[in-house]
């Protein structure tokens with residue numbers, strides 16, 4: 620038997636843990652793969668851009684961050700233009716969105732001087748990039764939401780929730796089980812397995828999904844639900860709003876979505892852990908329930924295409940084209956298409972907003988409020 624497979628330090632650490640403690644949940648696996656000290660994907664890699672593993676909306680075009688800047692300015696006005704507003708970005712990557720947002724916010728009198736920037740980021744490598752991108756501003760960093768200052772906040776999260784750990788549950792012929800991760804017989808590979816079925820598992824499956832067909836998989840993230848609750852609690856206490864943009868489900872859905880991406884291509888989820896990004900569709904219905912339970916008003920989801928068009932991406936692209944050379948004109952059109960077209964990111968990505976319940980409807984969202 621091969622006892623020392625060369626699959627990287629994270630594999631070795633999973634192997635030791637599973638031998639000692641037994642199979643682990645998908646959530647435990649995902650948490651370690653992404654943010655384990657030293658070897659976690661976000662801790663040891665530079666994942667963004669053509670030379671990295673994936674590209675996010677702010678990295679596609681400055682228009683994305685600028686339009687979110689206009690959304691923030693409108694929200695700040697809706698709040699009565701407080702002289703101090705905490706702008707909190709969750710998982711800010713390279714700091715590109717915040718940098719574009721702040722450039723757009725500079726056009727609104729009084730907003731720049733009111734803003735204090737707070738970034739929630741676990742990766743020291745990415746904190747360094749963010750510091751460079753935002754060198755002209757006073758910025759504070761946090762590991763999580765617990766130490767944020769009191770006071771009105773606008774929270775922004777683009778492709779943050781999809782990186783939060785999920786558990787997977789599968790309807791087997793004998794009932795609902797949890798999908799777990801264990802070692803194969805040779806102890807040289809990680810493989811999926813199923814827990815025994817139990818009534819306790821059945822009780823945590825959303826009611827709409829509990830009668831799903833055999834083989835159906837439901838993904839749930841208590842961490843994402845808690846983050847939505849913490850943000851909502853803060854908004855309810857101190858005022859403010861939040862904007863969540865991510866790829867995900869608009870309604871409760873029983874389909875597996877966990878995926879790994881390396882060099883812009885799909886990669887087997889359990890292979891060479893820590894060398895590929897792993898993420899899952901965001902369960903927006905759960906974020907919404909969690910927010911409503913904490914007293915805020917929830918808007919959306921709407922599609923990213925509708926959100927950006929409503930904020931004026933077509934006009935912004937036209938303005939940028941006026942001073943562009945031939946290549947830039949083509950790039951601007953390609954970026955607009957990629958961000959908004961239904962066949963690209965336009966429909967897959969959804970946008971949800973939360974506001975304190977006494978505030979007007981935020982920009983880009985349909986007028987009617989949903990009951991909270």
Ligand SMILES: C[S@@+](CC[C@H](N)C(=O)[O-])C[C@H]1O[C@@H](n2cnc3c(N)ncnc32)[C@H](O)[C@@H]1O
Pocket residue numbers: 653654661675676677678709710711712713716739740741742745762776777778779782783
């Ligand atoms: C997919 S990237 C998105 C980056 C950026 N928002 C963008 O759109 O380009 C995920 C970001 O969340 C951070 N992150 C992942 N898990 C985190 C966690 N549990 N707590 C705080 N930050 C986390 C990563 O380091 C990274 O900055």
